[in-house]
Amino acid sequence: MKQLIKKAVCFVLTGAMIFSLTACAKPNTPAAAEQAPAAAEEKITLNVWHQWSNDTNDLRKIYTQAVEKYMAEHSNVVIKTDTLDTEAYKTKINTAFASNSADVDVFYYWGGGKARKLVESGKLLALDDYVKDGTMDKILPGSTTAFTYNGKVYSLPMFSWNMVLYCNKEIFETNSVKIPETYDELLDACKKLSAKGVLPLVVGAKDGWNAAFVYEALALREVGAEKINGYLSGSAKFDDPGYAEAARKLQELTAAGAFGKSTLATSHDEADAAFLAGKAAMRLMGSWFAGAVYTNKDSKVQDKVVAAKIPMSAGNGSATEFKGGFIESFWVNGNTAHKEESAAFCKYINEVMGKAAAENSMGFAGWKGDIDTSKLNPLTLAIADQVKTQTGSVLAWDTSLDEAATVTHLEAVQALFGNKLTPEKFVEAHQ
């Protein structure tokens, strides 16, 4: 009898173990998506992912409001949102789309080189059929460049950013230096400020993208937007002499002490903090940084900052070309069970968020129509004013190039900062 009980217990236990193991083996049952259609009024659940995971994030607030409004207007649609922090978010997207990606319908992502991998593996839904209803007339011309692959539109713009040379005019005045408009003036200003013990242009070169901002700004002026965009999209070679000239100028600035001696050990956060604390005269950053000048609690430079353009040089670039553009937006999973509804929501959220972000000094909307500028801070207004003259623009290279080329580019720029590469070798690394 005892043995029998033993046997029975043993059998049950192993059975339970095997069952739980096999149950673990197929976690990807699309539970949420398949429950809905059975219901009487055909409620549809859309799973939406984005990367604004922090409750204090303004974009998250805008998103939440927009979704509530959408659900009130569309009683048959339920939006289920999931968020993760940026780096974890990228990994989540990668793993989700490496398998069958059935858990998500609409998701936030970056265009250009980032989404190319997804497009080429057929993971995304092209929106051409869904935007024929006049949607394309509502968006600004040229704002879908980063979302168009092989002639098909995969997403719509939300809001754009632009690179600005933020200058602390108080430091410039006390040291009687002129705010630079040309490269020569920039070099001169750096030399003078550095000689007086002031950090001229703070760069968080420990983060490759921040180092690359400086090189890409110089290259924009030396080479011009058209050729750079050609290189980034793969239709032109990296052979313009301006590329090497920009690298040479970067090293000239380094030698003049423009970035201080610890730039390679400084992260972009620390660089932001140094500028906001009034410890540096200049910061080359995106327009999103304008908000921090006013709202960051440690900011000591509220009324002291002016927005200058990227200094001009004798190269091929034109003064109306800018660095920046539309890169972030919402996309539709090609594998979604609700193509129509997902595309509709994708259009809605990109438009609403684009406009709301523009009204809150977080970027410039890609959609036509009135934008309430009453809440904008003075810096953003000044930047908006500059952008009006725009004839061409180049995105940050690390968002346009594919992943491997991005790492090569960023590492090469950091090597330039550390005098590890000659301009010639730098160009070679990109070819």
Place this chain on the structure above:
Amino acid sequence: MNSLIYTKKSIAVFLLPALAIYCAIVIVPIFITAYFGLFEYNGMGSMDFIGLDNYKKLFLDDEVFRNGILNSLKLAGASLFIQLPIALVLAMILAKGVRFEKFYRTIYFIPVVISSMVIGQLWLRILNGDYGLLNAILNSLGLEKYAMVWLGDERTAFAGTVVPVVWQYVGYHMLIMYAGIKSIPTDIYEAAKIDGANNIQTAFRITIPLLMPVLKVCVTFALVGSLRAFDFVYIMTGGGPFHASDVPSTIMYTNLFRKGAYGYGSAQAFFIILECLLLSLIIQSLFKKSEDAASAI
């Protein structure tokens, strides 16, 4: 006889689930990683079989990875010859019974409890070139010429990340050794004392030989820990400047998650696993003799 076989069977049956789980989450992924290493694969899309090319590249062409391995060996050396001796000395002093023994034990153990993120940030501040504590001390001593941007300079960046690693885990090894020393029977010490042995002699002839099994554990942890070190390098330098402080796992991370080179990254991951396994085996065999001697007593 019958009952013996029966017990063996039931033992096997009860061990099977644990074995199955172990295989599923440890052994199988190792082989899957090795398998992915045979492909050129960007995480999605097509997987192109390229045979052993990734492994060839790893051993023959990849200067950065070679330097990473060298760095991890340097770190292993620092753990072995700096960290463990300090831990051993501290453990022996504490175990001998000093005043405030518990207090010191807690103090030395505190760094182990703190997250490496926090310690990394702490040391970032100490080693900062502009306002760092180290440079401030050098300046106040009149040694300005030695002040430098510790983590931004190729010559010192890696050393800068080694110091916190060594510092953090001294307390950890100390505690293991301390427990080991406490478990050595006191009558052996008494006998040695009667025979007229002094402190140094008891340390080298009794404590250390009897501590061998514990020391083996510490050496294994320290070495394998060094080979797969990641956190401090990632937090403090990100592998830079110019790969000067890269270790194999940060290089693997870059390949897997930033370059999207899943095939090559997997090959590197497999190499790191192999390297750790091989080293643990070597340590096992090196310690075998002295361990046998210890257990004979």
